[in-house]
Amino acid sequence: MTIAKRLGLASVALISLGASAAYYATIMAMRGYQTQARRLDYLVLALVAALASLLLVLFWRSVHQTVKSISQQLDRMVKEHQYGLVMIEEGHELAQITGPLNRFLTLVRGDINHLQEESRELQIQSRIADAEKKNAEAIIISITDAVVVTNRFDELILANQGAEDLLGFKLEHSLRKNIDHIMQDGTLVRLIRETRSGGRSFTRKVVEHTIDQKAQPKIFNVTLSCVMTAQGEVAGVVAVLHDVTREKEIAQMKTDFVSNVSHELRTPLSSIKAYVEMLVDGEAQDEKTRREFYDTIASEAERLSRLIDNILNISRIESGVVRVVREPVNLTEVVKHVLDVLAPQAKAKNIRLADRLVPVTHQVEADKDMIYQAVLNLASNALKYTPDGGTVSVSTDIDERRGLAVFEVTDTGVGISPADLPHIFDKFYRVQSHTKMAKGTGLGLTLVKHIIETVHGGKLAVTSEAGRGSTFSFELPVL
Amino acid sequence: MTRVMRIVVADDESHIRHVVSMKLTNAGYSVMTAMDGEEALELCLAEEPDMLITDYQMPFLTGAEVAKRVHAHDALKTLPVLMLTARGADIEAQEMSEAGIADVLSKPFSPREVLNKVQGLLRGAPSAAATGETA
Numbered sequence: 271m272t273i274a275k276r277l278g279l280a281s282v283a284l285i286s287l288g289a290s291a292a293y294y295a296t297i298m299a300m301r302g303y304q305t306q307a308r309r310l311d312y313l314v315l316a317l318v319a320a321l322a323s324l325l326l327v328l329f330w331r332s333v334h335q336t337v338k339s340i341s342q343q344l345d346r347m348v349k350e351h352q353y354g355l356v357m358i359e360e361g362h363e364l365a366q367i368t369g370p371l372n373r374f375l376t377l378v379r380g381d382i383n384h385l386q387e388e389s390r391e392l393q394i395q396s397r398i399a400d401a402e403k404k405n406a407e408a409i410i411i412s413i414t415d416a417v418v419v420t421n422r423f424d425e426l427i428l429a430n431q432g433a434e435d436l437l438g439f440k441l442e443h444s445l446r447k448n449i450d451h452i453m454q455d456g457t458l459v460r461l462i463r464e465t466r467s468g469g470r471s472f473t474r475k476v477v478e479h480t481i482d483q484k485a486q487p488k489i490f491n492v493t494l495s496c497v498m499t500a501q502g503e504v505a506g507v508v509a510v511l512h513d514v515t516r517e518k519e520i521a522q523m524k525t526d527f528v529s530n531v532s533h534e535l536r537t538p539l540s541s542i543k544a545y546v547e548m549l550v551d552g553e554a555q556d557e558k559t560r561r562e563f564y565d566t567i568a569s570e571a572e573r574l575s576r577l578i579d580n581i582l583n584i585s586r587i588e589s590g591v592v593r594v595v596r597e598p599v600n601l602t603e604v605v606k607h608v609l610d611v612l613a614p615q616a617k618a619k620n621i622r623l624a625d626r627l628v629p630v631t632h633q634v635e636a637d638k639d640m641i642y643q644a645v646l647n648l649a650s651n652a653l654k655y656t657p658d659g660g661t662v663s664v665s666t667d668i669d670e671r672r673g674l675a676v677f678e679v680t681d682t683g684v685g686i687s688p689a690d691l692p693h694i695f696d697k698f699y700r701v702q703s704h705t706k707m708a709k710g711t712g713l714g715l716t717l718v719k720h721i722i723e724t725v726h727g728g729k730l731a732v733t734s735e736a737g738r739g740s741t742f743s744f745e746l747p748v749l
Numbered sequence: 750m751t752r753v754m755r756i757v758v759a760d761d762e763s764h765i766r767h768v769v770s771m772k773l774t775n776a777g778y779s780v781m782t783a784m785d786g787e788e789a790l791e792l793c794l795a796e797e798p799d800m801l802i803t804d805y806q807m808p809f810l811t812g813a814e815v816a817k818r819v820h821a822h823d824a825l826k827t828l829p830v831l832m833l834t835a836r837g838a839d840i841e842a843q844e845m846s847e848a849g850i851a852d853v854l855s856k857p858f859s860p861r862e863v864l865n866k867v868q869g870l871l872r873g874a875p876s877a878a879a880t881g882e883t884a
Contacts (some may be wrong), residue, residue: 544764544859
């Protein structure tokens with residue numbers, strides 16, 4: 271604009287000069303001093319001046335318009351954030367300015383493109399890093415083990431749901447707070463501290479630790495790892511708490527099982543060994559006693575073999591390797607067979623064996639031998655634990671509506687106390703007050719439960735009243 | 750032997766009671782039997798025998814508990830107790846010594862061994878309990 275103004279001023283000055291010259295020439299002519307030739311000179315001068323003025327005005331207008339166009343182009347660039355080139359007429363005076371300006375603009379545009387590219391790359395990298403972080407967090411959160419991550423100031427920086435539930439804090443309220451203030455469990459706080467402070471000498475250790483959860487002591491394997499920076503400094507600690515309560519229980523159950531089995535096997539074996547030795551030593555002095563000894567040895571050998579069969583059957587069912595032969599089985603027929611087998615025993619104890627069996631029309635899909643075993647165990651238990659002169663009632667029934675065959679055996683026996691009732695299906699569990707009444711392995715009911723529920727998907731139930739008697743029943747789907 | 754020695758045999762297995770009784774009776778001892786822990790305790794307190802042979806695992810009271818309670822009575826403080834057990838090495842030595850068990854025999858046992866132990870204990874000979882080994 272300044273150039274245009276100056277040019278404007280210059281043209282104004284030139285126009286004034288031309289006008290003054292024309293005025294002077296006119297005055298001189300009127301006074302008569304001037305020759306014709308001189309007058310012409312003045313006219314030419316005035317004409318030149320006027321032409322020059324016109325040229326100047328035209329030039330000024332052109333400069334003004336170009337400057338305006340440049341300004342507009344620049345304005346548009348600013349407005350649209352588009353850094354293009356400033357376009358003017360080729361060979362124009364102002365090209366001296368727009369040339370370097372465009373070179374500058376090209377440079378700026380290059381720089382901007384470069385920066386934009388860098389920025390885009392950074393954005394992508396940041397997004398990837400963010401996604402990776404979220405991914406890692408999602409992995410930690412989805413782990414069922416409790417995970418706690420702390421920094422080098424022992425402040426909580428990450429924990430999953432498992433940790434929140436177990437240790438009783440909320441991550442959103444506990445972030446960046448010292449674990450001392452968050453966790454009630456002093457031992458765990460100490461373990462994390464020790465791991466962090468001893469970070470250089472070890473990378474990972476596993477500690478067994480008991481934490482009460484819902485008033486139940488739970489045993490955890492706590493794995494503590496030090497997180498190290500690339501420079502080898504401790505960045506924090508990751509603690510993973512894995513619940514091993516169930517594993518420990520199973521290990522204990524196995525130990526108990528082996529111990530129980532060996533105890534149960536030793537008992538009949540003791541009798542056999544002792545009686546044989548007595549016979550060898552001639553301690554049984556008369557034929558009647560010797561006969562009694564042989565009978566005992568035979569029955570104890572039988573007991574030992576039954577015990578081994580039961581243990582094997584239960585263990586086969588539990589480990590899922592049992593061979594099940596499924597065929598249509600008539601429950602009533604099976605029960606009739608069992609009653610025939612048990613009749614002499616009932617007669618010997620003067621127990622009335624009552625039966626109420628549905629006609630042989632409905633069948634269940636089952637392993638016949640196993641169902642026979644289950645019915646036999648339940649019915650012979652009823653006989654065993656019913657005093658002389660009592661009654662054992664056996665029935666089969668069809669529940670048409672639910673499509674089930676139902677077996678039931680009720681006795682007028684000693685019954686089971688509420689304290690014993692929940693345990694009667696446990697391996698080797700025997701109601702102590704009943705051990706005098708009858709011999710047993712403590713495996714019969716365990717086997718029945720396995721046969722009915724594990725193998726056949728049926729349901730075994732018991733109701734009992736101490737001193738009044740018990741009712742055992744099971745139901746199986748009919749074909 | 751100026752008088753017949755009296756022994757209580759406690760076991761919930763009738764065959765074991767029977768065989769031990771017979772072995773000891775044949776050897777000239779007088780034997781009384783009990784079928785569970787409570788009965789064994791009552792019998793010992795009532796009869797004040799010279800010796801108790803008991804199973805470990807019995808209904809109501811374990812053999813160790815019976816021994817402990819029997820020894821709490823002045824008249825029976827020194828009653829020798831021989832334990833028969835099918836639990837193998839499961840029973841803690843500490844529980845044995847606390848209950849004042851003189852000796853332990855693992856099932857399956859030999860009736861001869863029982864008789865040897867009884868004779869040794871009733872003669873007041875030093876018991877083999879210290880080593881836990883049987884003859």
